[in-house]
Amino acid sequence: MADKSTLGDSLRRHGVSRRGFLKFCTATASLMALPPTMVPAIAQALEKARRPSVIWLSFQECTGCTESLTRSHSPSVESLIFDHISLDYHHTLQAAAGDAAEAAREAAMHENKGKYILVVDGSIPLGDPGYSTIAGISNLQMLEETAKDAAAIIAVGTCAAFGGLPQANPNPTGAVSVADIITDKPIINVSGCPPIPTVITGVLAHFLTFGSIPELDQYNRPKVFYGQSIHDRCYRRPFYDKGLFAETFDDEGAKAGWCLYKLGCKGPMTYNACATTKWNQGTSWPVESGHGCLGCSEPRFWDAGGFYNALSVPISDNSQTVAFAGAAGLALGAAAAGINFKEKDAAQKAHETVTIDDLEKSS
Ligand code: SF4
Ligand code: SF4
Numbered sequence: 001m002a003d004k005s006t007l008g009d010s011l012r013r014h015g016v017s018r019r020g021f022l023k024f025c026t027a028t029a030s031l032m033a034l035p036p037t038m039v040p041a042i043a044q045a046l047e048k049a050r051r052p053s054v055i056w057l058s059f060q061e062c063t064g065c066t067e068s069l070t071r072s073h074s075p076s077v078e079s080l081i082f083d084h085i086s087l088d089y090h091h092t093l094q095a096a097a098g099d100a101a102e103a104a105r106e107a108a109m110h111e112n113k114g115k116y117i118l119v120v121d122g123s124i125p126l127g128d129p130g131y132s133t134i135a136g137i138s139n140l141q142m143l144e145e146t147a148k149d150a151a152a153i154i155a156v157g158t159c160a161a162f163g164g165l166p167q168a169n170p171n172p173t174g175a176v177s178v179a180d181i182i183t184d185k186p187i188i189n190v191s192g193c194p195p196i197p198t199v200i201t202g203v204l205a206h207f208l209t210f211g212s213i214p215e216l217d218q219y220n221r222p223k224v225f226y227g228q229s230i231h232d233r234c235y236r237r238p239f240y241d242k243g244l245f246a247e248t249f250d251d252e253g254a255k256a257g258w259c260l261y262k263l264g265c266k267g268p269m270t271y272n273a274c275a276t277t278k279w280n281q282g283t284s285w286p287v288e289s290g291h292g293c294l295g296c297s298e299p300r301f302w303d304a305g306g307f308y309n310a311l312s313v314p315i316s317d318n319s320q321t322v323a324f325a326g327a328a329g330l331a332l333g334a335a336a337a338g339i340n341f342k343e344k345d346a347a348q349k350a351h352e353t354v355t356i357d358d359l360e361k362s363s
Pocket of ligand 1: 230231232234235236237238240258259260261265266267268287292293
């Protein structure tokens with residue numbers, strides 16, 4: 001169970017060359033939005049890093065978060081990271097079942113006491129412990145037991161981060177988020193319904209590399225991925241700024257790629273990385289395929305007033321529209337987004353001057 005090998009050992013065992021390793025480190029830096037000048041430090045840290053033990057618990061959820069993760073393309077930074085962590089316990093993916101599965105969880109907790117990462121997807125029902133149990137253990141008891149000796153907790157998906165669908169009105173099970181129960185551990189919320197796989201692995205990469213959690217926003221989400229709104233990075237934004245909106249899903253505006261705001265797009269109040277990271281191997285994302293953002297990475301998005309209702313009607317004048325967008329919530333993230341832009345610009349500039357060949361020579 002306890003793997004004492006380092007990530008460097010593991011990569012070599014898998015036949016990853018020095019050049020391949022540096023490429024991996026460069027991709028990891030980019031995943032964490034760090035400049036390539038950080039690559040040597042990342043390489044050094046990763047070389048020595050022990051494979052962290054990960055225990056993944058699934059409570060009231062639809063398995064969409066795990067599905068999202070397993071759909072990450074291969075070979076990829078994601079698969080590399082997941083090949084090199086010890087996923088000691090995962091309800092959906094593990095082969096063991098019943099008593100053997102529970103024994104695996106207990107062994108992983110015992111052998112990696114204080115060092116393992118706990119990943120949780122799904123909400124926790126407080127209405128009645130019997131609403132959701134695993135091996136006869138209530139979700140609440142299992143979460144409290146497993147969180148006790150975890151180094152950090154990653155709440156994956158909007159259900160674990162904010163309560164999500166199970167918590168939607170009238171919340172029949174009394175569903176709550178991980179942070180509603182665990183208050184004495186660092187918790188990173190990777191929200192989204194489902195969350196973007198790259199974001200999940202980016203957070204794990206950060207922990208693996210630096211042994212710490214990334215900088216978080218007001219909802220405990222990593223700023224590097226949630227620091228800007230969908231609207232900030234949307235390629236349809238010039239249409240919004242010009243007041244050009246599709247009125248139906250098949251009108252001339254929709255065909256011309258105009259802004260989907262009036263069709264209910266929640267991009268202006270939603271903070272996530274979809275517009276830059278995209279989905280399905282970077283192929284596309286909801287707004288690019290013609291549907292407005294639903295706001296799935298925000299608290300209480302299921303009860304936010306209807307997926308196809310516009311937040312309000314923007315005015316078709318450039319300055320007024322921008323002012324309206326500010327009122328719709330952009331101001332909230334403006335400072336963080338500004339910092340993020342600076343970091344990304346710096347990373348981009350550094351990318352222009354540092355190549356794998358340069359890194360290989362200097363390492
Ligand atoms: S409202 Fe939606 S479609 Fe329009 S620019 Fe903003 S994010 Fe893009
Ligand atoms: S575009 Fe909006 S609703 Fe769709 S996945 Fe991204 S954050 Fe969620």
